[in-house]
Amino acid sequence: MNVVVRHQAEALAALGHTVDILTRRSSATLPDFVDLAPGVTLRFLDAGPAEPVAKGDHESFVDEFRARMSALGPWDVIHSHHWFSGMAALPLARLTGTPHVQSFHSIAAPESSPLSWGERPESPGRLAGEAWLAQQSDAVIAISEAEADTVLERLGGSADRLAIVPPGVDGTLFRPSVSPPSSPGQSHPLESGPRESGPRGYAIVAARLQPLKGLDLAIEAVAAVAEDLRPDLIIAGDASSDFDGYVDELRELAAARGIADGVRFVGPQSREDLATLLSGAQVVLVPSHSETYGLVALEGAASGVPVVAAAAGGLREAVIDSETGLVMQSRDPALWAAAIARIVSDPAFADRLSHAGRERAELLSWERSAAGLAAVYRALLHPDAAGRHQELAIA
Known part of the structure; x- marks a missing residue:
């Protein structure tokens, strides 16, 4: 999720939009904000202890995160990633009259599902919270058709407020090696010494x-x-x-x-x-x-x-x-x-x-992904705002 948020934000900024990324402060040494790229600012908000906390415990910080968020802005669009952020942002968006967009990235299994593979129980409000966000947000963006189906069938979302925007990939950074992949008999970058069967791919x-x-x-x-x-x-x-x-x-x-x-x-x-x-x-x-x-x-x-x-x-x-x-x-x-x-x-x-x-x-660039997001944002704004660049909050 962090990779998607950052790359989409930077690609949106390259299109001319201004983006604030809001996240919880997890260390006392973090600054109030960091400029990640021209037009993209990462802001750390005080909500809960300034230390890493297990994901399942973040629900107790939602109200405090919303209070800190309310001191910022205003924005043209607020886009929440994951349900914690949505629970903090949607009430604020309603209060300020700002369109709210929700992305989930993962959706809780029904309560009737057995806990498998050592998974911990979901935090208490997640199941109801995700359904509320799917039904009340101005738009829901799914990352795949599979996620879109889950939003519709499990969360009761509306098809006319649902869009699918796949992620992209940096094809310059992630590219084929100039040499062929390692195969049996060849060493690999992490080979730390001889082994009885010889180095492998x-x-x-x-x-x-x-x-x-x-x-x-x-x-x-x-x-x-x-x-x-x-x-x-x-x-x-x-x-x-x-x-x-x-x-x-x-x-x-x-x-x-x-x-x-x-x-x-x-x-x-x-x-x-x-x-x-x-x-x-x-x-x-x-x-x-x-x-x-x-x-x-x-x-x-x-x-x-x-x-x-x-x-x-x-x-x-x-x-x-x-x-x-x-x-x-x-x-x-x-x-x-x-x-x-x-x-x-x-x-x-x-x-x-x-x-x-x-x-x-x-074919799947971050620029293409950002253009898909911008199209959803524009559709939520008034017609006279559809052509201008936007101030965006991504939480």
């Missing part, structure tokens, strides 16, 4: 380290690949404070499957470092249980790397099955292993997926 998962992202399946799948074809597995991402001990569980799983020396946890990566890791991989794995889109799948495709993704939510739109990657209908590790092995062992097949993925990614 690698598969990569880039995600927040939490059960919803299905990282256990990535480990099980790589472990099931025949040893002569098996890539190492790079896991890039920050551990989630909501799931203490999860990384240890993953390490234990890798050890139990006999691939502990081939699984590397490299932590959160800068955008530049992530681009380097993606472009050097043999395959990008996206084994999430749920995704509204799956931006890393698009970034992998832009990097010219085949993607193997779960058939979950918007991933079925981010990856075109058998054209830009493989979409897995099953979570059986043996089937995922077969998909990985096919890509690793069949260069012609891998090249076909790589080229098609890159060609598609080149």
Whole structure:
């Protein structure tokens, strides 16, 4: 979500709009604001303690965030990302007569759904809050058709106030490597020393380290690949404070499957470092249980790397099955292993997926994404304002 918000904001500013991004202060050392780009200002608002807090506890800061937000502006449009921001912003938008746009990025499962994969219960107001936002906001922007269907069917949103604006990808940053991906017998950028079977190529998962992202399946799948074809597995991402001990569980799983020396946890990566890791991989794995889109799948495709993704939510739109990657209908590790092995062992097949993925990614720029947002914003404003540049708040 952070990547989408920042890139869309910068692309909107490039179109001539002025954008404030509002977020909760999570450290006492943060300034009041930072200019991210010409026309884009990131503002830190005091709401709750100035320290990182588990996502599920943010609901208690909504009223304070709204109070801080009310001292800023005015704006032509307020666009909320995630339900916490919407709960803070929609009442303020109503009070000031400002159009309110809502994006969710993730939507809670129904209360009747069993808690799976170690997920914590949702914060108390989320289910009702998301439905209220879907039904009362002036517009709802979904990132994929899958998310749009959820807004309509689960939240009771209205089709005439719903728009789909896919994300973009920076095709200059995320681009194919000048050298071919590592393969068995070749080293990779994170090789730290000799190993009994010799240096290998690698598969990569880039995600927040939490059960919803299905990282256990990535480990099980790589472990099931025949040893002569098996890539190492790079896991890039920050551990989630909501799931203490999860990384240890993953390490234990890798050890139990006999691939502990081939699984590397490299932590959160800068955008530049992530681009380097993606472009050097043999395959990008996206084994999430749920995704509204799956931006890393698009970034992998832009990097010219085949993607193997779960058939979950918007991933079925981010990856075109058998054209830009493989979409897995099953979570059986043996089937995922077969998909990985096919890509690793069949260069012609891998090249076909790589080229098609890159060609598609080149059509999905952040400029195109921002233009889609601006069209929604303009439709909400009075006709005499439709042609002018706007002051936008993104919370």
